[in-house]
Amino acid sequence: MKRQIYLLHRWLGIVLCLFMAMWFFSGVVMMYVGYPKLTQAERLAALPELDGTACCASLQRWLDSAGRSEAPTALRLTTVAGQPRALLGYANGASHGKGGGRAELVALDGAEGGRVDGATPAAALAAARAFMPGVATSYLDLVAEDPYTLSKALDGLRPLHRVQMDDEAETRLYVSARTGEVVRDASAVERDWNWVGSWIHWLYPFRGGATDALWSDIVIYTALAATVLALLGMLVGVWRWRFSGTFRSGSHSPYREPWMRWHHVLGLVFGTLALSFIFSGLLSMNPFKVFDSGAPKAAQAGRLSAAQFALPAGEALRRLAASGFAARELEWRVVDGAGYYLALDGQGGTRLLAAGARADVDFNTAPPFAAFDMARLRQLGGTLLAPHRIVAADVLRQYDSYYYSREAHTMTGGPRHLPVLRLKFDDPHDSWLYLDPATGAVVKQVDGRQRAKRWLFGLLHSWDWAPLIERRPWWDLWMVAINAGGLLVSVSGIVLAWRRLRPRAAPART
Template sequence: MKGVVKRLKRWLHLGHRWLGIATALFIVTWFVSGLVMLAVGFPALTEAERVAALGTLRLDAVRLTPQGALERSGSPRFPARLTLAMRGSEPAYWITQGDGRRQALSAVTGEPFPPLTGEAAAALAATHPASRHTVDLGLVTRDQWTVTARFDPLRPFRLVGLSDAAGTELYLSAATGELALDTTRTERVWNWAGAVTHWIYLTPLRARAGLWQDVVLWVSGIALAGGVSGYVLGFVRLMRGRLTPYRGWAAWHHLVGVAGGLVVVTFLLSGWLSMNPRGWFGPRAPDAAMRAAYAGQTAPVFPARTDALAGAPAGTAALDFAWIGGKPIVVATGPGGAAPCCGTAPTPDAIVAAARAMLPGAALRSVTRLEAPDAYWYDRHGAPPLPVLRLAFDDPAGTWFHIDPATGTILGRTDRSGRTNRWLFDALHTLDAGPLAQHPALRLTVIVAFSALGLVVSGSGAVLGWRRLRRG
């Protein structure tokens, strides 16, 4: 028996050594890049930025009705999104089809806009509130900041610099002129040391989503095995009766590893789970069939006259046309947020009735109106939309929908697996749980402290690994 235990300890030691040599530098860079990400997030076009870039909608110039836009688009079904907003100095209908295809039609003439030239892109960008002097930077099909598949329907892009103090650059869809993304100089520089490193977001790799996911899962999985074996080995060494049998870097690695090994293991485990291995965690948005059932209308029709749209509030940047439970809804979006307009506000009862159709085989178990964030309705980057309706169904997946009670917009979908992932990722990886979730400054301090502990563990391991390789 003693021989078996001895061999197991030997294999544990060898496994930790070589797994650590293979992944220690990855773990070091993950902790460093994670700290950078706390200060500078990955470039994204926020809703506030999108609305600000649109400018005020000129309803007096609109000549084409929503119905006319649908007919001109040739869509056989009501699109996933139909929006009236400005395109530079001209109002336009922006149409997103169910398969993601985009169209832009003039709300004055009804004609589609021609593909963007460099000159036309610079002119469009000149209407952006941050613009100082627009410069066409050329055509971009895919780069570091537009690498994911969600940008595919908008490619290629016209890249335009605004010559402002922040070094803002806009990505405009060459096909429609739609603003897809904005980036600043700070985001572009720091994200190389932040998200790009942390997520292994190299463009040639990330462009192949399946391969990228496999690479990240394998690298982080091997690192996790190294972390677990080291944490176990650290306690095995303590059982020898001395605080540590090592000296120098090895002593630091041992003692800090025992003290902070759980931090390393939980960060690695939650990071690995964030890749949703084997699709363990359910989707966060309703699928096309659910949205169609909620709308209760799939035909490409919308009964709104141009004079009826004049009831939109002053300062409106966009009007969105949709159906909820077979009834037309117009939502006006402006700097103050989104609200129904033109006499089309849905009632809570109508929203609930429409939502029941999304899961026809399941009973609606409860409807809860949330006035404040809770453990499952929150936003790590700010306050979530409130109030919100939570509709819980008794289907096998335990599905919840979160819906804006004012506009009827579906804000999210989660099932039992997604709620589990909330604790396995957000609670473990970002410490967004319990008292820390209520005190952002304290949570940030704890994350920095834990990251520093993880850096000592992984950094000392990298030093030891390098020394071992040098010895041969």
């Protein structure tokens, strides 16, 4: 039995040691250079203040121009190339991108209300110049996707115009051909480092082409095999180590050849951490849907209607400006059945403004306000997973283990607002909801299985444990040590694999 395990470990290592070396090296790169994305802060900072005197067409005009029989589930007013643009989202629309079934976006002229059917190369250049004023531009091409735009979040925005900016960072902008917005930016540093970072870490060479449909399975089964390899390596290492006494060489390891001995010793020292890293990476793919509990999503606001927004958008912008709030985007929100405008400024600050009739609010005179009352938010939250009841409600003014912030470049990074209201329910899935009083929205929902994933993936793979990530550079040193140890084990395995596979000279004939 042991011999079969030795052989299985050997041949799995020959096949997989190069993959493992790539994962450990690229993991260090991803600590500091993430996959390109346009953050909310970058996007808002590049937008001008919305002008209530030059905007807007009525909501009913926008709904009519969209030409859809159903009402939208989302509506946002932004600026594209210096002009107001309304973006309506329809949940049951089929995207024209790769991810069929995703919400479809319909772009409209914010001032006149007419439909904007696609953005030309000239429009893409205009959007890029408005995004980075005073920087020379050159149009590259139109692509469905490229190595830096594989995110599913972009599926409803494809195809994408690529525009090269002549700035110091050599920024490349991606402009949606559907909405005309700048939806991604990628500097030369991000583009270059991603070839040895996210690109190989996520096995993106298998994205696109004949293997695209198999990409998820390739990642899952490769990581699963690597997990078995690491586990078998630990078993073999322990079996071969002489804990009491030594071999004739004076070593606790039976191997005399330096590379074999180093592989043995390094595997014992770093094997457990390497195993946890590979196994947690496997869990990031939610293999075989192990973290899907079937828990229903919170019943947030559904479709928007003109009746819920009696206050015109232009008037809302004028009131916001009069209160000293410079709105750069406006969102239409339905909270507890009533319409509200959510305004965002260039620093990510928010204001709310009642937009329709309520028994307790006169929207004609109500001023903008910063957040919903926590008691009202709790009452609203109690209806979101009906008929299940709230068993605990807490106002969080500090992050907890499941709602926390990471650096913007990380996979789950970005700022998270505080305070939030955390509600725990008595449903069979042990669901928790986090509600943001600044927006009235559910910003996170986790059930028992997702909380398990937070520890099995989030902790073991990224070590995003508050006492550690709040005390950098200790987190950096710990993460680099883990990856360096795993890399050394893998590199020694590569050397041994090469020695096993390389052609050997035939013995001389006598």
